[in-house]
Amino acid sequence: MGFFDWLRRPQRAIAAVKPERELVDHEAAGPSQRGVELLRSGQMLAASQQFREAVAREPGVASHHVNLAYTLQQVGEGVAALDHLRLAVSLDPESLDARYMLAGALETLPDFEGAVEHVRAALALRPDFEAARIDLCRMLALKGDLVQARAAIEEAMTLHPSNADFHHYLGNVCVTEGQPDAAVEHYRRALELRPDHVQVIANIGSTLRIKGLYEEAIASYEQALKLDPTFADAHAKWGMTRKAQGRLAESEEAFRRALQLDPKNPDTLNEMGMVLQEQGKLPQAIEHYRRAISLRPDLPGGYVNLGMALDHNGQSGEAVDVYKQGLAIKPxxxxxxxxxxxxxxxxxxxxxxxxxxxxxxxxxxxxxxxxxxxxxxxxxxxxxxxxxxxxxxxxxxxxxxxxxxxxxxxxxxxxxxxxxxxxxxxxxxxxxLARPPEDPPVRRNLASGQPLRVGFVSGDLRTHPVGLFIEGIIQHLEPSKLELIAYSTVGQEDALTARIKPRFGQWVQLRGLGDDAAARRIRADEVDILIDLAGHTAENRLAVFARRAAPVQLSWLGYWASTGVSEIDYVLADEGCVPIGDEHQFSERIWRLPQTRLCFTPPATDAAPPVAPLPALQRGHITFGCFQRLPKITDEVLALWGEVFARLPDARLLIQSVQTGRAKAVEQTLARLARVGIASDRVTLRGPVPRDVYLQAYSEVDIVLDTFPYTGGTTTCEALWMGVPTLTLSGDTMISRQGEALMRAAGLPQWVATDRADFVCKAALLASDMPALAAWREGVRGRLAGTALFDVRRFARNFEEAVAEIWRQGAAASAETRSS
Missing domain, CATH: 1.25.40.10 (Tetratricopeptide repeat domain)
Incomplete structure (x- = not known):
C-alpha cells in the first residue's frame, strides 16, 4: 500500500473540463445529439451506440471520438476508449478535451510519461486549468520525478495559492524526500485552507507512523474517521499502524472495516493478507493475496507474498508457479x-x-x-x-x-x-544480542502442588524432526505437574500440530512480534521455565532468550551444540552425548537426563508399513542404506564406506535423499562413489518421496550406514522402527555422539564403532551374520517400545522430574542470595 494518496482522477467527464461548453459540436449530425441526450440521462451503453454511429458517419470529427471514448470508459471498455482518444488527438492536436482525457487514460495504464506529455499540452492550451495542474503535479510524483514534481507544485502554489491540494502534494513530496517534519507543515497549511480534508489528516497520521509515533498517528486517523466514517483509507492506515505495533488482531479488524467499504482495493487486500499470514492464518491470507493479484496483476509484492504463504502452507509446488508468474510480469x-x-x-x-x-x-x-x-x-x-x-x-x-x-x-x-x-x-x-535495561522476571512463589508453567519456543511444532520427537512426550506430560504454553515462531501448521495443540494451555504466535514484544508477552504469561527447541537452526528466537523472558531458560532437542547465549541457563543432554568432562564445550550448564535426551514418537500403526523380512535372505547379498541429506555424506564418509564395500564385494547401496532428486546431484554422487571404489551398478539413488513411501523403502535395506561427524537422528530412529539397525561411528562432540547415544538408548551398543577401523570390521562382521539380522527383526517393535529411546511415558516422567529439580535448585539459590 502506498504511503499517501494523490487524489487520482482516472476518468474525466468532459463537463468538468469546461462546464460552460456543450459535450458536442452543435453542427454535428443527429446521432451525436441523441448520444448527448442519452448520456445526460445516464444511459451510457445506448449513448455509446449513438456515438459509434456518429464516428462511422464522420470519422474525421475529433469531438465524436472524444464523446465515444467518454462513454466507453463509463461502460468499462478502457482499451477501446484509449484508441479513440489517440485518434482524436491526431485529428485535432489542440482539442483540450482530447488531450486531458488521454492524459487520464494513460495514467491508469500506468503510462506516466505519456500522461505528463498530454496534460502539459492541455495546460499549454489553457494555462488557468487548475484541475489539470493538480493532475500534472500528481503524475510527475507518481512517475518518480520528484524534482519536476516539486517545481510544478511550487509554480501551481503561486498561481492558485488558496488550493489546498498543492500544499497536500508538496507534503507528499517531502515525505518521499525523507523530510517528515516539513511534510507535516505543508499538510497543516492544507488543513488551514480546507479543514475537512480527510486525506490530508490521514497523511499526517501516516507521517507520524513512519516516525514511530503510533498513538499520535492513530489519533489522526480517528480525526479523519470522525469527519468521514466511510473513509476506507483511514481504516486501512489504522490497520497498518496496529500491525507495526504488533497488535495484529486490532490490525485485522481495521482492515476488515476498510474492505467492507472498499472491497476491491488490491493494496488493502494485500496488507490484510500479510496480517493474516503473521497470525498463522495461511489459507485466509492466500485467499486475500489471490484476490489482490486478480484485481491488480502488477501489484508490487503481491506474488512474493502469495508465494511465501503457499510455501509456508506446504504448497511449495504452487509457490514456484506463482513466483514464476510474477517474474513473467516484472522480474x-x-x-x-x-x-x-x-x-x-x-x-x-x-x-x-x-x-x-x-x-x-x-x-x-x-x-x-x-x-x-x-x-x-x-x-x-x-x-x-x-x-x-x-x-x-x-x-x-x-x-x-x-x-x-x-x-x-x-x-x-x-x-x-x-x-x-x-x-x-x-x-x-x-x-x-541486544539486552534492553529491564529488571529480570520475578520467580513465582508456587503453592504446594501448583504446576510449573513451561513454555516451548519453536518453529518446528509440526511434521519436522523436532515435532516427531516431542509429540509423544507432550501427550504424556501430566497437566497437574506442568502447564504448557507453545510459542510458535512460524505460521505453518499441519496434522501433527493439530494433534499436539490440545495439550497446550495456550498456543501463542510469536511471528510478527519483535524480540522486545515477544519477551514482554512471555513475561506477562509468567512462564517459569522457557525452553528453546531451535538453537541456531531456522526460525530461532534466541534474541528473545537474551532478553531474559523467563526466570529459568533451557535449550533442548532441536540443536546439538552450545547456543552461546549467556541467558540460557542449561542444556538438556545425556551422559552418552555429553559425557562427564565435556562441559567446557558449552556456555550453558549441562543437565543430564537419565539414559537419553531424545525420545522418539513412533509413526502411528496405520502410517508405518509392517517390518519386512530381511531382504538379504532373498537376494543373497547385503544392501546398505542411507536416508540422510546428501551434504552429510562427505568425501570423508564415502572414503570409509569405500573400505566397507571393498571388504564386501557383493554388497549394494541405496541412498535416498531430497538432493538426489536432481539429475546433476545423481551424476556427481555416482562419480564420487566410483572414486572410492563403489561402482554405479552397485548403487541405487532415489529422490524425495512422501513419508509412507520413504518408510516402505526400509524394506529394501538390511543395514543403515551412519554419517559423521553429523550423525543421524530422526532417520536412525525411523530405521530402527522399520527393523533396520544403524552402524554408527562415535565422535567427540554432542552431534558426533548422537548416533551412539541413540543406539545405546535402544539397547544396541554393539552397533557403535569406536574408530574407523572398528567401523569397517563391525560392518563386515554384522553383515556376515544374516540369520542374526533376520532374527533381530522378529518382534523388534515390541522390544524397542520398552527401551529408553521409544518409551515416551518413562521419558515424560524423567522430563517432569528434571524441570522440577532445576526449578527447585534455582529457588534455593535465589533464597540463599536474598538471605546473604
Missing part, C-alpha cells in the same frame, strides 16, 4: 530470491542457485540473498564455500544474526572448527 530480486528458497526446499538446488545469482545481479547489496546462496552451496556439499560466504556477509554486516546462526550450524555439524573455536564463535554471537 525482481525478491521474486528470484524467494523462488530460490522454495526450489532449494524442493531439492532443486542447482536451479535455486541460478535464481540466487540473478537476485544478486539485480540487488548486489542484498545480504539475505547472499546468505541463501551460501545455504544452497552447503546443500551441494560445498561446505567450505558456504562457510566462507557466511563469513563474507558478516564482514559486511557484523550485526546480522541470521548468517551468524547459520555459520554456527555449519561449524557445529561439519567438523570445520574445533570445540574451542566453535564456542568462541558462539560467544561472539552472544555479544551481538
Amino acid at each position: 525482481s530480486h525478491e521474486l528470484h530470491g524467494n523462488l530460490g528458497i522454495t526450489l532449494a526446499k524442493l531439492g532443486n538446488t542447482d536451479e535455486a542457485i541460478d535464481h540466487y545469482h540473478e537476485a544478486i545481479r539485480l540487488s548486489p547489496d542484498n545480504l539475505s540473498v547472499h546468505c541463501n546462496l551460501a545455504s544452497a552451496l552447503g546443500d551441494t556439499g560445498a561446505t567450505e564455500q558456504a562457510i566462507a560466504a557466511y563469513r563474507d556477509v558478516l564482514a559486511k554486516r557484523p550485526d546480522f544474526l541470521m548468517p551468524h546462526s547459520n555459520l554456527l550450524v555449519y561449524l557445529a555439524s561439519t567438523g570445520h572448527a574445533s570445540t574451542q573455536e566453535y564456542l568462541a564463535e558462539a560467544r561472539r554471537f552472544d555479544a551481538k
